[in-house]
Amino acid sequence: MAHNAAELEQSIRSCHRCDLSKRGGKPTLRQIVQNVSLFVVGIAPTEGAERLGEPFTGGIGRKLCSWLVSLGLDPNDVYFTNAIKCSVRDSHGNFCFPLSGVNHPWVEECRSWLLEEISVIRPKILILLGVDSLYSLTGYDSISRYQREKQGEQFRGIPCFALNHPSSDIRISGWENSSPVQQAANQLRTLLRASS
Numbered sequence: 001m002a003h004n005a006a007e008l009e010q011s012i013r014s015c016h017r018c019d020l021s022k023r024g025g026k027p028t029l030r031q032i033v034q035n036v037s038l039f040v041v042g043i044a045p046t047e048g049a050e051r052l053g054e055p056f057t058g059g060i061g062r063k064l065c066s067w068l069v070s071l072g073l074d075p076n077d078v079y080f081t082n083a084i085k086c087s088v089r090d091s092h093g094n095f096c097f098p099l100s101g102v103n104h105p106w107v108e109e110c111r112s113w114l115l116e117e118i119s120v121i122r123p124k125i126l127i128l129l130g131v132d133s134l135y136s137l138t139g140y141d142s143i144s145r146y147q148r149e150k151q152g153e154q155f156r157g158i159p160c161f162a163l164n165h166p167s168s169d170i171r172i173s174g175w176e177n178s179s180p181v182q183q184a185a186n187q188l189r190t191l192l193r194a195s196s
């Protein structure tokens with residue numbers, strides 16, 4: 001287990017634990033910095049994100065950043081990562097996204113990295129985007145059920161919110177206007193004000 005941010009980042013970047021690394025994927029992550037306010041978990045890197053070497057660098061990332069700014073957050077105060085660090089490819093090495101199910105072994109293989117990122121970074125709030133990231137940390141396989149039963153409750157001492165992944169919304173411009181996202185935004189504003 002890594003003891004600090006630099007060691008953890010190096011360990012993840014050199015990981016070959018599962019077969020995604022043999023299919024041409026490589027771990028895609030941002031610089032690990034400690035004590036950010038928000039920790040956002042997606043599913044897996046897109047092809048473009050993998051090419052650029054950082055998750056959430058495309059249109060979804062820009063959409064999320066503008067939503068975070070509307071909450072009063074500096075995007076530099078947010079750590080973006082994925083439940084699966086390497087891009088998902090089929091057995092021929094062809095890129096495929098999104099995933100089709102939450103019980104995929106890659107989610108299991110990569111879970112320990114996610115847990116270590118949380119414990120090293122020590123964020124104030126967790127946001128899980130999409131059912132794969134929700135399942136990875138909580139075992140829940142339904143976003144709506146988690147929202148009804150647990151939304152905002154603590155995971156390892158950190159308030160945790162689950163939201164649909166913006167890419168799953170066909171009318172992507174409407175993601176931030178959906179009722180669960182607006183409710184979460186209100187709770188997040190309150191939490192961020194209380195912790196500042």
Ligand code: SF4
Nearest residue numbers: 015017018085086110
């Ligand atoms: S997906 Fe995760 S466990 Fe698999 S090789 Fe990449 S970093 Fe390692």
